[in-house]
Amino acid sequence: MPLPRPNPVPIAAARPRKQPQPSPGKENLVTGKPVSSTPGPVANIRTRRERPCDACRRRKSRCVIHEGAVLCVLCEFHKQECTFVQSPLPRKRKVVEDGKKDSPNPRKKSRSVDAEPPPLALSTPTITATAPSPPPTLPPPTNHVFPQLGETLGLQRRQHSRYIGLSSPFDSLLIGLSHFDTRNESPFDLGTLRRVNDHECFIMLPDEQTQEYANDVETLSLVEQIVQPHGPALLDLYFYVVHPSFPIIQKHLFIERYRNGDRNLSPALMAGIYMLALNWWSSDSKLAAYTKPDAARLEALAMQALSRSMKRPKLSTVQAGLLLLQRPESDGWSLTTQLVAIGQELGLHLDCSSWSVPVWERGLRKRIAWALYMQDKWSSLIHGRPSHIFGANWAVRPIIDEDFKEADDAYEKKEETDEEKEDKQRGQDLFAQMIGLTMIMAEVMDTFYTQTAIHDFANAGKNSTALILSRAKNVQLKLRKWHEELPKSVKMQSNTGGKLSSTAPGYLHLAYFATEITLHRRIVQSLDPSTHDPYGFFMCRSAAKTRLISAMDFVNRLKPEHLQAYWYFASKVNFTLIGTFGSLLWATAPAQEEADFYKMRLQEYRWTLSVSSKRANFLEYAVQMLDASRAMLHNLAEKPSLAQQISTAGVPPAAPSNMAPPPERQQSSDFDMDEFAELKRNVSNGSFHGFQNGELERYLSQAGSRNGSGLQTAEGSVMDDTSRSA
Structure with a gap:
């Protein structure tokens, strides 16, 4: 340039x-x-x-x-x-009183893109939120052209791009016959072809030809009027709380445009930023003294503007949609579907690492692409509906540190403190680890919850559990490896200093428990005490019980600074899934003592959620859903006691005779009555939390060789031990 x-x-x-x-x-x-x-x-x-x-x-x-x-x-x-x-x-x-002539106003001069930017107004103590008189709706408009945008593919000011696929009427060989200039563009009757490499090409179309294009400037002014004079303070809150672990905006370029009153900012994106920041309104001592802006009006304007922008899609369209879907109260399955389609129209599903676009735009496109991927996959889980992104058509490369750098947009000039660098790195680790976990969760969904998988398990009949356990082996190993390799910066023992955290890892660990529960939930659903090996039945339920207790204990350990931090959009349902899993184990418990245990733990869990909801309002949804599931259990028939079930199911009297007992059972192959009485007391008072590491794996591995056990698979593999503690 x-x-x-x-x-x-x-x-x-x-x-x-x-x-x-x-x-x-x-x-x-x-x-x-x-x-x-x-x-x-x-x-x-x-x-x-x-x-x-x-x-x-x-x-x-x-x-x-x-x-x-x-x-x-x-x-x-x-x-x-x-x-x-x-x-x-x-x-x-202009002649002044002393007769001297004024020099031209230096503010009239446009600042060079390479010059040192002025201090960021959003971080100064004297923010406009505390001013007694409201400032203008927007900063005074300037004549900044922002040439960085003119070189981009997905953020141009008066044009939008649409991806040309291989099977479209624009054949790639015919496109290759066009003459492209030094900007890799070739004008023709329908628009302008923009070639990004030897294989991919887009068509650039003018925004003015789309409907209601002129309404965006007016809508942007209305958005600013709703939040004035607190716009800069809300923007500051957003970039402090949300952006570090959800970096889908090019921060410095965006702030530069906002600071210079750029009228081409997306009104839907601005409204989405303000609406998310409103969740922490009361956490800011200066903002809390003022009346909170009307979020309902912001939402109405945002949805109207987003609908219009879909007719001229840009990266800001996907950014705005993703932020609107992060609101705890949103239920955007349909919007998620639309954003996936728009992302494909913008080429977000492609590998952009070699495209002829600015380097910073490549990193931004990758971050938006993976955010869209996570939105689709977690929406699929929490709604129980098919995903719209498939691996065969997903070419985006894994995220790396280089994709987070913003220096190439010419606005990264401010020196960062060590604490700021640490928070920034922690946020990047959170985002990258959430992507990795989402890919494992997506494999769980593809393995156990597609229509093909459901059909396979149904056809397996009595061997359905064996089939499920065999398919769970690999994905469980990936989940264990992911958990063991977590960077120290994103572990829950990270100290937040008792203040609002910009990178609290709570939602990441909650998503991990939701993934494990989704896997074990499918196993528990397949268990049938009347046909299943009693010992294997007990071991599978013990592993599931351990996961439930670990998840509940995690919720109990959350601190106020964790609860007040940013939580990913799926978190409110992930909290609910823990309660749903507890209700499932309660309903399928073979004995009354075990059912009473789950009933007691669910009561404790509900109390924890109700108390925590005072600091995190979205947890009220989990409380309501937990009450709804408990209401369904009112029709549950009374279960027999453990003593009546000891010889048939639940707690078997002995391990299979031709199987070597675990090391701690070498002295006796049977449970005597004293051992049973102790186990019964432990189950009743809640001190029994399942078997130790490796016991379930040893059982499944040895039981697989027995005839008729129902655990031997075609591949000879069985489910990995999952009874470890988190």
Whole structure:
């Protein structure tokens, strides 16, 4: 990108102008430029210190022309002639009382993109939220063109892109016959072709040709009016609480545009940012003293603006939709479906690592793509519906540290403290680990909850549990490895200092328990005490019980700073899934003592959620769903006692005779009555939390060789031990 040119030297109105002689290294004045943007001889060589074109001079705008281009950016946007014919307009000088003439207002000069940006207004102590009188709706508009956007594919100001697939009418061989300029663009009757590499191509279309394009500026003003004078403070809250672990916005470029009053900011995106930040309104001591803005009006404007932007989709469209779906009260299955389609239209499902777009846009596209992937997969889990993203058509590479850097957008100038760098790295680790966990969760859904899998298990009949256990082996190993390799920065023992945390890892660990519960839930659903091996039946339920207790204990350990932090959109349902799993184990318990145990734990869990909901309002949903599931259990028939069940199911009197007992049972192959009485007491008082590490695995491995055990699989593999503690 060429360096920006300085502004022209002001010329006094009273003095006659002299035709300046060309200085060394300067070319002669050219009277005009052709209108067409077709590549050809460069006819826009400028004099007088690279003066602006006639149109930009009239607008008093910064004139930017890319290397090799014929038209400047604004003339290209307006489809008009770009000439250098007119003389500079005389400047009027204001006379002050002392008779001296004022120098031109330095604020009128556009700052170079490479210059040091002014201090970030969002972080100063004297924010506008505390001012007694409201400021203007938006910062005063400036003439910044932001040439970084003109070089992008998905964030251009007056154009939007649509991906051209291989099977579309635009055949790739025919596209290859087109003549592309230095910007990899080729104009034709339907639009402009934009080639990003040798294989992928997009068509660029003007925004003005879409419906209701002019309404966006008005909508943006209405959004700002609702939150004024607290817009900068809310933006500050968003970038402190949400952005570190959900980095789908190019922060520094976005703030620069906001600070300069860019009227082309997406109103849906701005409304989404403000609505999310409102969740922490009371956490800011300065904001809490004021009346909270109307979130319902913001939502109405946001949804209208988002619907309009889908007709001219850009990266900001997906960003806005993802933020609106992060609200705890949103239930956006349909919107998720629309965003996946828009993401595919923008090429977010493709590998952009070699595209001819700015490096920072590649990283941004990858972050948005993986955020969209997680939105689709977790929506599939919490709604119990099919996913819309499939591995065969997903070419996005794994996220790496380079994808989070913003230095290449020319606005990363501020030096960060060690604490800021640590928080930033922790947020990146959170985002990356959530992606890895989501991929494992997606494998669980594909393995156990697709229609094909359900059909396979139904056809297996009495061997359904064996089939499920055999398929669970690999995914359980991946889940264990993910948990063991978690970076220290995202573990729950990380100290938050008793304050609002910008990178609390609570939602990540909750998602881990939800994934394990989703796996064990399918196993428990397949167990049948009348046909299943009693010992294997007991071992599978013991592993499930251990996962439930670990998840409940995790919720009990959450601190206020964890509860008040940012929670991923699926968290309210993930909290609910823990209660649902407890209700399932209660309903399928073979003995009354075990059922009473789950009943007691669910009562404790509900109490914990109700208390925690005072600091995290979205937990009220989990309480309501827990009450609903408990209401269904009122019709549950009374179960026989453990003593009546000891010889048939639940707690078997002995391990299978031709199987070597576990090491702790070597002295006796049977449970005697004293041992049973102790086990019964432990189950009744809640001190029994399942078998130790490896016992379930040993049982399944040895029981698989027995005839008729129902645990031997075609591959000879069985479920991994899952009774470990979190």
